[in-house]
Amino acid sequence: MKQNSHIFLVLTLLFFLIPLLVLVAQSFSAPWRFQTGAGLDWELRSYEQLLQNPMLWKATFTSICIGFVVLLLNVLIGVFTGKALTTVPFKGKPWVEALLLSPILIPVLAIAMGLHIFMIRAGLADTALGVIIIHLVPTVPYSIKVFHNSYQQIGRAMLEQPHILGSGFFRQLFTVELPLLKPALRSVTFLTIVISLSQYAITAVIGGGRVLTLPLVFFPFLENADASVMSAFSLWFAVIPVWMYILVEAAILLLPYSRLPWRNKR
Amino acid sequence: MKSFNLKHSLLFLPAVLFMLLPLYGLLTAVLNSFGRHRGWTLDYYRQIFESNRFVTSLVFSLQTALIATLLSILIGIAFTRSFYPILEKMAPRVSVWIPMLFPHFVWGYMVILLLSETGVAAQLLTAAGWIADPQQFPILTRDPDGIGIILTYVWKEVPLVILMLLPVYASIRPEYYALVDTLGGSAWNRITAVELPHLLPVLMETSLIIFSFTLSAYEVPALLGTTFPEMVSVLSYDWFYGSSWQKRPLAFAAMVSISLVLLVLSFIGYGYLNKARWRAMRGSRS
Amino acid sequence: MSPTTLEVKQLKKSFQEDLILNGLSFQLKKGEILSVVGPSGSGKTTLLRVLAGLETPTHGSLWMNGxxxxxxxxxRRDISLVFQQPLLFPHMTVEENxxxxxxxxxKYNKQKVERLLEAIGMSRYRNHFPAEISGGQQQRTALARAMATEPEVILFDEPFSSLDPSLRQDLRYWVRDFLVxxxxxxxxxxHDMEEAMIMGDQIAVFQDGTFQQIGEASVLHHHPANQKVASFMGGHLILNENEFVPLGDIQLSPGHGDGEVRTFQGRMEHLTYQHGHPVAHINxxxxxxxxxxxxxxVTTDTEEVTLHIPTSRIQRFEVNQHE
Structure with a gap:
């Protein structure tokens, strides 16, 4: 057991923690030339260069706005569908579940290409709204799955209880279901934002290069920015989900029966 | 069941509206691949399957995706199996999930930073005197064998596999292991009799998700691949976005071919799972 | 005569081919407590779910206060349901529940909640979460939560069956007194006849989708309507579909009376002790x-015994009593 945890520590350091530290170290120093025997030159130049770029701020803002709306729609669709899958009895449920997962089993690029002409006709091509809609495709199936699992854990009996006591649909949703779905809300926040930030190809296809999100700035950066700036940019990508997570955590505190973490339970 | 009423159906409305997107998108892609606007034809399929570029690309894509998926699953199982008691604690779990915080292409950049010929690893090995020159470092990124792509995917998907398997391992009751042991089972029996039935549905689904993604995603191969052979997604994207619109139907035909492969695989996977589940249910009833 | 609170008329409920409730009719007077007892899987829970409004009946009607x-x-129904599991909301304290x-x-007012907390003896634990209190306390809280809605009728679905026996005993009397x-x-x-007799003013024996008999414990014991009721009560030896004899009238040795006697051969398989009496289990x-x-x-030392039944003690079921 002891030995096991040593192996775990070595593997985790090597494959997960050290790469992250390398990224951080590189972002705060000039590009490395260890082979010449040079050491680290600590500097903030990469961040200055990155943050002075007006495109970065614009793209960050666009990405956050798109990510936020995508998240809201994911929660809406995920909660309703998760509840329906748990409480409505019908035949062939496994197939419906598989069908709802299918959008992430079909290439999203094929779907985006197929929807492109429709988006042009509907006036959604080259707009943020169009990008939001296409970002739903790779995210919603995960959200449905997460919320479905969570509802199943709560159980049908617990979901009937507020109804018997006299609660209406929305009251039940806000007073009982959403507070019990907190862990699911957190996972969905992370999943949705990271996936939305990961989409270069479908954003380019539907946004036509005019909806400038962070990935669309990242790829051209690769051509001419040095390792320090690229490392800083890479870390910038991780800051956004963390930031959004804090925002959602604050929103969760507004739910009924939430207890402020610093307040004693009793 | 009488209780399927209007209000219940309304709960499904958002999902139904959402499902229209991928269904419509895929349908349009299929129609376009058969030349919807220029007269129905199989010509585009003939063209791509006669072109050496596409066929090589298809084989390369399938091979790369398959290797990446198998490695991710196997490493993920081994890791979860060995360490799931440790992973119940918060800090170890969060460390393992670090790669999930980054988009795929950012992690791809990380692989370049660490493992390219001018990367950190090559520099350190040179400085340590293990190799004379960074140029002697093996070519692991932008290589014709797809090593860089596979590395990125495996590195990024192993945490996903752990995420999916962890609740399963945590939910296997130790009594089952005790049962196998008292019946005189071996360690191998423990895996096949106790773990596999629990893991199978999750493994099937996770494998399908990873295989579909690695087969069809654009970003990582665009960053870490070469021009020949290239992944189908990159090829299709070029055809779709190329200088002329002439090649768009080829892009559709290529993506539809890939989709077909994935749909058939998914059908087999889910069909098998449902049959197994159905059998298990019947078994427990009688 | 108190007014009728709940009236059930010709209730039927079927799932696919299975008829779970078959033309059930009964009335509940205000303040009355009715125990429904029946074997596991007989559809008792379905009956409650239909009454509570969680399932729609296939046929029949429900009337409340006319x-x-x-x-x-x-x-929207003034009916509360307390389940086998307490099902308290885990994110709310006892008081919040x-x-x-x-x-x-x-129907919120502060005094009422105080009174309920007091009544269930949970005032001290009002700020505890469900995970921090015992099973019995959870069940009492669930009862108080159901009572707080001021229901016209409160339904209980084996509320004590997940508790351990000693606690169950205490809670039975407590709930009974509380309801009264x-x-x-x-x-x-x-499904427990003893529990049914403690809890209810009247007892309904539920089997095959309908009430076989409704009555006070003594009526059910002395005048069982049919074989099913008699076998559920366990106080009689059933001779055939029309005749039974109270266990108390059966002798293991030839009696002194000169009346006609019917005898049966049996084999004693076990001897147990219940409520201070030896009980012979005879096949x-x-x-x-x-x-x-x-x-x-215990008189015999052989396993073979003879049951002596005075013919005068043999009674007939009051067949089709309430049809």
Whole structure:
């Protein structure tokens, strides 16, 4: 057991923690030339260069706005569908579940290409709204799955209880279901934002290069920015989900029966 | 069941509206691949399957995706199996999930930073005197064998596999292991009799998700691949976005071919799972 | 005569081919407690779910205080349901759980919640979360939450079966007293005849989708309507579909009376002690049944016994009593 945890520590350091530290170290120093025997030159130049770029701020803002709306729609669709899958009895449920997962089993690029002409006709091509809609495709199936699992854990009996006591649909949703779905809300926040930030190809296809999100700035950066700036940019990508997570955590505190973490339970 | 009423159906409305997107998108892609606007034809399929570029690309894509998926699953199982008691604690779990915080292409950049010929690893090995020159470092990124792509995917998907398997391992009751042991089972029996039935549905689904993604995603191969052979997604994207619109139907035909492969695989996977589940249910009833 | 609170008329419920409720009719008077007892899997829970509004009946109607509530949804019915599991909301404290019941039914006032907390003895634990209190305390809180909605009728679905036996015993009397004190109309479902007799003013024996008999414990014991009721009560030896004899009238030795006597050969398989009396478990092949017979003392040392039944004591079922 002891030995096991040593192996775990070595593997985790090597494959997960050290790469992250390398990224951080590189972002705060000039590009490395260890082979010449040079050491680290600590500097903030990469961040200055990155943050002075007006495109970065614009793209960050666009990405956050798109990510936020995508998240809201994911929660809406995920909660309703998760509840329906748990409480409505019908035949062939496994197939419906598989069908709802299918959008992430079909290439999203094929779907985006197929929807492109429709988006042009509907006036959604080259707009943020169009990008939001296409970002739903790779995210919603995960959200449905997460919320479905969570509802199943709560159980049908617990979901009937507020109804018997006299609660209406929305009251039940806000007073009982959403507070019990907190862990699911957190996972969905992370999943949705990271996936939305990961989409270069479908954003380019539907946004036509005019909806400038962070990935669309990242790829051209690769051509001419040095390792320090690229490392800083890479870390910038991780800051956004963390930031959004804090925002959602604050929103969760507004739910009924939430207890402020610093307040004693009793 | 009488209780399927209007209000219940309304709960499904958002999902139904959402499902229209991928269904419509895929349908349009299929129609376009058969030349919807220029007269129905199989010509585009003939063209791509006669072109050496596409066929090589298809084989390369399938091979790369398959290797990446198998490695991710196997490493993920081994890791979860060995360490799931440790992973119940918060800090170890969060460390393992670090790669999930980054988009795929950012992690791809990380692989370049660490493992390219001018990367950190090559520099350190040179400085340590293990190799004379960074140029002697093996070519692991932008290589014709797809090593860089596979590395990125495996590195990024192993945490996903752990995420999916962890609740399963945590939910296997130790009594089952005790049962196998008292019946005189071996360690191998423990895996096949106790773990596999629990893991199978999750493994099937996770494998399908990873295989579909690695087969069809654009970003990582665009960053870490070469021009020949290239992944189908990159090829299709070029055809779709190329200088002329002439090649768009080829892009559709290529993506539809890939989709077909994935749909058939998914059908087999889910069909098998449902049959197994159905059998298990019947078994427990009688 | 108190007014009728709940009236059930010709209730039927079927799932696919299975008929779970088959033309069930009964009335509950205000303040009355009715125990429904029946074997596991007989559809008792379905009956409660139909009454609560969680399932729609296939046929028949429900009336509350003279109003038809068959089509009323569960959250608009003045009926509460306490389950086997307490099902307290884990993210609310004891007090919040009770207040929740009061508020959603728009019957909140502070004094009432205080009174309920006091009544269930949970005032000290009002700020505890469900995970921090015992099973019995959870079940009491669930009861208080159900009571806080001020229901016309409160339904219980084996509420004590997940508790350990000693706690179950205490809680039975407590709930019974509580319901009587609050003058609550209640329907109490259980598979345990003893529990049914403690909880209910009247007892309904539920089997095959309908009530075989409704009555006080003594009526059910002395005048069982049919074989099913008699076998459920366990106080008689059933001779055939029309005749039975109270266990107390069966002798293991030839009696002194000069009346006609019927005898059956049996084999004693076990001897147990219940409530301070030896009980002989006798297999009677001729009747195809086993009988648990309280005996005065263990007289025989052989396993073979003879049951002596005075013919004058043999009674007939009051067949089709209430049809």
């Amino acid at each position: 109003k038809d509530i068959t089509a009323t949804k569960a959250n 009770i207040v929740y019941g009061a508020k959603v039914s728009k 004190e609050q003058k609550t109309t209640a329907l109490f479902v259980t 009677v092949p001729a009747l195809g049944s086993r009988v648990a017979l309280p005996v005065q003392q």
